[in-house]
Each structure stands twice: as C-alpha cells, then as structure tokens.
Amino acid sequence: MRHRGLGNWIHRRREKSRGKTAIISPFGELSYDELADRIDQLAAALADAGVSRGDRVAYLGENHPAFLETLFATTSLGAIFVPLNTRLVPAEIAFALKDSGASVLIFSRVLEGLAVLAHRQLSTETEDVTEPSLGLLIAVNDGEPVDYARPDDSPEILQYEDFLASSAGAEHRDVPVALEDPAVILYTSGTTGNPKGAVLSHQNFTWNSFNVLVDYDVSSTDVAMMIAPMFHVASLGMGVLPMLLKGATVVLEPKFDPGRTLELIEKHQATSISGVPTTYQMLCEHPDWDRRDISSLGKLTCGGSAVPHRVMDAYEERGLSFSGGYGMTETSPGATSMQPAMSRIKAGSAGLPHFFTDIRIVDPLGEPCSVGEVGEIQIQGPNVIAEYWNRPDATAASYDEGGWFKSGDMGYRDEQGYLFISDRLKDMIISGGENIYPAQVEQEIAQLPQVGSVAVIGVPDEKWGEVPKAIIVLRDGFQLSVAEVREYLADRVAKYKIPPTVEFVADMPRTASGKIRKTDLRKKYAN
Structure with missing residues (x-):
C-alpha cells in the first residue's frame, strides 16, 4: 500500500464491508462497494481532466453523497479537497477559490447561481494570480437552481453523472500519499480580514478519528444521523469520517428539520446524532417529540456551548445523556470529550483531553496556570494542523516555541483535569x-x-x-x-x-x- 491517507479508506472498507449500507440520503442508498466504485470512477475522470497530486478540487453544496465521493476521489489522487460554506456570498466563495488555487469546482445545482457568480467574479480578478485558474465547473443534479440573473458570459457547466461516466478506466489508483501530506483546506471564519485556510493533513483526520473511536465507542453497527453540514469540520471530522472508517452507516440530510429528523431517527433506528444546543432544543420542543420512537439512540454529542439544564432534563426523561466536547478547525476538530456519565456531575465542562491529544492552560507569559486559574488553552497532538495555506505569518503566530497550538480560547481545569471554557480571548x-x-x-x-x-x-x-x-x-x-x-x-x-x-x-x-x-x-x- 503506497496510499496511507483518506483516499484509500473506502477502497479498503469495500473488502471488509461488502454489501453493507454506507450512506442513506434523500438521493438513494449506497453500499460500501458501490460507493468505492463511484469514487474510483470520479478519480479516473478527475485524473483524465488533469487533476494530479497537490491540485485543489473545491466542493460547494449541502450534505450529499457527491460531497464524500469528491472528498475521497480527490484525496485518492493525492490532490487536496476544499469544501466551501454554502452560506457565503459570491465574493467570499471567489476569495476561497482564488486563495486555494482550485482548478475544479463541483457544486450543487441548487446553488448554480452562487457558483456562477463566484466564478464570474473570480475571472475578473486577474492581478497577481499565480495559482491555476478555475477551469472546470461540474453540477450535481440535486434539484432546481435558485433563480438568478445568469450572466451572458456564463461558463460551460458539466453534469456530474456525465462527468463520472466519462472515463473509460475506473480501477483503484494506489498513488503514493503520506499521512503528513495535505488532505483538506478548510477556511476558518475570521473576525477581521479574510479567512485563513487551515491545512488538515491525512494524519490530522486519521488521529482525530482514532480519538472519536476510543472516546465515543463508535461501532460498525452504528447508524449516524448527520444533520449538520459536512463542509463544517465538526460534522466531517467528528461524525462522518470516524463512522465510515469503522464501517457504520451514515444518514445524510441536506437541511436540518426537527420533525423530519425525529421521523428518520425512528425509521432508520439511528443510534447516534450530533448537533449544537439549539439543535437539541428544537428537537425536544417539536410536537412530534413524544410521538416518535427514539429509543435506538445511544450517542448524543453536543458542541458549541453548554446544554441548558431544561434541555438535558427533556432528554434524560427519555433515558438519554449527552457527550460534550471542545475543539476547533485547527484540531480536526476534537480536543476534549465529556462522557455522558459525567455530564451532570461536571455540568458546564468540556471534559478531558481526547485520548491522543494534550491540552494545557498558560498565563500571558506562557507559564502553566494553577488549578482553577483562567488562562489560554493550548493544544498539542497528531490531530493539530501544522500550517495555514500560504500564510507563514499566521502559522508562526499560532504556535509557541514548544509547538503548542495557541487556541485563543480562555479556560481553566479543575482538580480532576476537566476543562471549563471561559470564553474566546477576543470575546x-x-x-x-x-x-x-x-x-x-x-x-x-x-x-x-x-x-x-x-x-x-x-x-x-x-x-x-x-x-x-x-x-x-x-x-x-x-x-x-x-x-x-x-x-x-x-x-x-x-x-x-x-x-x-x-x-x-x-x-x-x-x-x-x-x-x-x-x-x-x-x-x-x-x-
């Protein structure tokens, strides 16, 4: 095996989980062997179009099997996947495409207007362009495009399924890829200036997945409801990738709707779901909350902030407890985890460091803080990124001399080592x-x-x-x-x-x- 990264995961999983359902979505179901075949087809088509090691392939769309096919096909070639936030405006999309130097954009047909307008803006910005220009636009047919004023000089758009079938050869390609090689560029939303592209390596996602498998007891029999967008690192890193690595089943939903989510939990006997406190609040306040059978659920993970006690009460009345955690894009994203048994005892805590990750709290001089003393949270481990894309200044400013990543978050640890978040330093x-x-x-x-x-x-x-x-x-x-x-x-x-x-x-x-x-x-x- 020459490819040691993400691009080989589904190929290897095909042999171990042949016939097992990998993905369920409104667009159909795919077994692991069917998913692997489609990934190989797409990889062959991208290679025929000139995509090779180190090139960037962007994706703009909500949760859809094509997102994962593009991720795994791109990384199987040693190229780099760039998922884009669908809530951005054309200028922001254009910035990410230009900054990353993406040569291919695969996008949801529903968002054709956003993709075309971003491409048009990108094509007018010709100064200091040293990276390859965006030359290939491919639409995934997932619905009708939102109305938009189509420019007269609109680019040619290929259809995803036609592009997928365009290559004569679809054998799996074992391209040399090391764990340290870049796999994904995720743009972080900055408070000032343009966002930075966090470069997540194959190693980062692999070790983060190991952390999830160890600390959240992921099983191949799990059925995971994925209601948060995969272009966000929490959904991708904490949910989808560990589940697929383990051979579980992932239920993809393009949009979160509390009533439909409750329906799908019952229909597919989902065992796992993740979200933010607002997600869980909307579920337990929905009229169908008491009418749906959600007894299959065993794993509820929540990030973003503490779960209000009244929301915890609603779930505990149905025998369910939360796992919490803390992290960020730069940690792929997990840094700490809270086990359900401790969610009440350590209410408000983000838990203990993940199994293969270390955290520490330091004062403004970089000295370790004492128990209960608030300081900056710093993180170290194989799930922490090594750099920002083309931003050596930002990279240098984000690490101390010992290689600890400076999170910019404030917090403290109690006598048992549990982390409590005080706030963002900037907040x-x-x-x-x-x-x-x-x-x-x-x-x-x-x-x-x-x-x-x-x-x-x-x-x-x-x-x-x-x-x-x-x-x-x-x-x-x-x-x-x-x-x-x-x-x-x-x-x-x-x-x-x-x-x-x-x-x-x-x-x-x-x-x-x-x-x-x-x-x-x-x-x-x-x-």
Missing part, C-alpha cells in the same frame, strides 16, 4: 479593570425557561470603558423583562457581570454549524 469583556467572560453569564441566562438563545457582548461605556449587554431570543409564547433577567442574575454572578441592558430580538445571526456570530451582533448592537 472577553474588560469592565473597570475586571475581566468578564460572557460564556459564564450566557450559561446562567440560558437556564431561564423563557430563553431560547442568548449571547452576551461588550458595549462601550463612558465610566467603565466596557459593560456587558445581553441579546436574547425568547421561546415562542414566553415573555421576559430586563428587570427579571437582572434579578435572576443577582445572586448568581458578581454585580459587575450583570448586563445593564438587554436586547430582545427575533433571531440570532449564526454560522453554518449553528454558533452565534458575535461579530455581527457587535456591529448591530454595540453602539
């Missing part, structure tokens, strides 16, 4: 010289039964420099006043941490993974 509020970590205040407000979601941001103040402000979305049919919020917090957090003002809003701006975009909230509400 910390300094009020009258006191540090306020919004996550603490948010976790307290989230316990109010009237609160659907909450975010706390810093706003300018003449006297204190900065004070916290709470942004709250109420649950349907509930009411809450500013006075009630402040009264509730009075004996739960220090007085200087209580937000003087509260803004009640209809909805929150969110990332594709469901996390609240505080940058957008600051722009709108921090005046």
Whole structure:
C-alpha cells in the first residue's frame, strides 16, 4: 500500500464491508462497494481532466453523497479537497477559490447561481494570480437552481453523472500519499480580514478519528444521523469520517428539520446524532417529540456551548445523556470529550483531553496556570494542523516555541483535569479593570425557561470603558423583562457581570454549524 491517507479508506472498507449500507440520503442508498466504485470512477475522470497530486478540487453544496465521493476521489489522487460554506456570498466563495488555487469546482445545482457568480467574479480578478485558474465547473443534479440573473458570459457547466461516466478506466489508483501530506483546506471564519485556510493533513483526520473511536465507542453497527453540514469540520471530522472508517452507516440530510429528523431517527433506528444546543432544543420542543420512537439512540454529542439544564432534563426523561466536547478547525476538530456519565456531575465542562491529544492552560507569559486559574488553552497532538495555506505569518503566530497550538480560547481545569471554557480571548469583556467572560453569564441566562438563545457582548461605556449587554431570543409564547433577567442574575454572578441592558430580538445571526456570530451582533448592537 503506497496510499496511507483518506483516499484509500473506502477502497479498503469495500473488502471488509461488502454489501453493507454506507450512506442513506434523500438521493438513494449506497453500499460500501458501490460507493468505492463511484469514487474510483470520479478519480479516473478527475485524473483524465488533469487533476494530479497537490491540485485543489473545491466542493460547494449541502450534505450529499457527491460531497464524500469528491472528498475521497480527490484525496485518492493525492490532490487536496476544499469544501466551501454554502452560506457565503459570491465574493467570499471567489476569495476561497482564488486563495486555494482550485482548478475544479463541483457544486450543487441548487446553488448554480452562487457558483456562477463566484466564478464570474473570480475571472475578473486577474492581478497577481499565480495559482491555476478555475477551469472546470461540474453540477450535481440535486434539484432546481435558485433563480438568478445568469450572466451572458456564463461558463460551460458539466453534469456530474456525465462527468463520472466519462472515463473509460475506473480501477483503484494506489498513488503514493503520506499521512503528513495535505488532505483538506478548510477556511476558518475570521473576525477581521479574510479567512485563513487551515491545512488538515491525512494524519490530522486519521488521529482525530482514532480519538472519536476510543472516546465515543463508535461501532460498525452504528447508524449516524448527520444533520449538520459536512463542509463544517465538526460534522466531517467528528461524525462522518470516524463512522465510515469503522464501517457504520451514515444518514445524510441536506437541511436540518426537527420533525423530519425525529421521523428518520425512528425509521432508520439511528443510534447516534450530533448537533449544537439549539439543535437539541428544537428537537425536544417539536410536537412530534413524544410521538416518535427514539429509543435506538445511544450517542448524543453536543458542541458549541453548554446544554441548558431544561434541555438535558427533556432528554434524560427519555433515558438519554449527552457527550460534550471542545475543539476547533485547527484540531480536526476534537480536543476534549465529556462522557455522558459525567455530564451532570461536571455540568458546564468540556471534559478531558481526547485520548491522543494534550491540552494545557498558560498565563500571558506562557507559564502553566494553577488549578482553577483562567488562562489560554493550548493544544498539542497528531490531530493539530501544522500550517495555514500560504500564510507563514499566521502559522508562526499560532504556535509557541514548544509547538503548542495557541487556541485563543480562555479556560481553566479543575482538580480532576476537566476543562471549563471561559470564553474566546477576543470575546472577553474588560469592565473597570475586571475581566468578564460572557460564556459564564450566557450559561446562567440560558437556564431561564423563557430563553431560547442568548449571547452576551461588550458595549462601550463612558465610566467603565466596557459593560456587558445581553441579546436574547425568547421561546415562542414566553415573555421576559430586563428587570427579571437582572434579578435572576443577582445572586448568581458578581454585580459587575450583570448586563445593564438587554436586547430582545427575533433571531440570532449564526454560522453554518449553528454558533452565534458575535461579530455581527457587535456591529448591530454595540453602539
């Protein structure tokens, strides 16, 4: 075996799981051997089109079997896969395509307008282009395109199934690929400037998958509901890849709908599901919650923030407990995990380091913090990236001299080593010289039964420099006043941490993974 990376996974799994269902989606089912055959076909077609080792192939679309076929076919050639966030605008898509130097874009036909407009913008930006230009556009027929003004100079678009069948030879290619070679470029959403392309190697995803297999007891008999988009590292790294590595079955859903999700859990006897607190809240508040049989579920993983106690109560009433965790794109993405048995005992904690990963907490001078002392979380392990794409400056700034990755997150560890996240370093509020970590205040407000979601941001103040402000979305049919919020917090957090003002809003701006975009909230509400 010369190929030691992701591109060989399904080929090797074909022999061990022949006839076993790999993927279930609204577009049909694929067994492991059928999936392997399609991957080989696509790899042959991409190779015939000139794609070779080190080239970049981009994908723009929601969850679909073609996403995984493109990932594995691309990496089987030693090329690099670039998944794109479908919530971006054409200019942002164009930036990622240009920055990565992608020569192929495979996209959802529903998003044809976004792809074409991004390509058009890319073609007008000719200055300082040293990477290969985007020359091949391929549409996956997954629905009708959203209406858009098609430019007169629109590029030629090939159809995915036609392209797949265009190659005469579809034998599996054992191209030399080392674990250290780049596999995927994932663009991280920055708070300022353009996003950075995190280069995730075959090693990063492999060891992250090992961490998941060890710490979450993944089995080949698992049926995993994947309702979060695979272009987000949590869905791909913590869900899909470990499941396929183990030979389990993955149920792909293009969009999250709580009613349909409950229906599919019952229909397919799903054993595993992952999401953010909002996902789980929407499921347990849906009218079908008590009418659907979800007894097959055994693994519930949640990231992004702490699960409110009332949501935990709803699941525990049905015999279900949560596994938590902490991570980021740069850690592929897992850094810590929380076992279900400890979710109540260590409520609010992100758990212990993953089996093959280390974390530490350091002060501003880089010295280890004592138990309970807040400092920056730093991470080390074979699942941590080595670089950002064409950004040596960002790479150098992200590691200390000992090779520890500087997360930019603040937290502390208790006597048993459990990690508690205080906040992002950039989100910390300094009020009258006191540090306020919004996550603490948010976790307290989230316990109010009237609160659907909450975010706390810093706003300018003449006297204190900065004070916290709470942004709250109420649950349907509930009411809450500013006075009630402040009264509730009075004996739960220090007085200087209580937000003087509260803004009640209809909805929150969110990332594709469901996390609240505080940058957008600051722009709108921090005046």
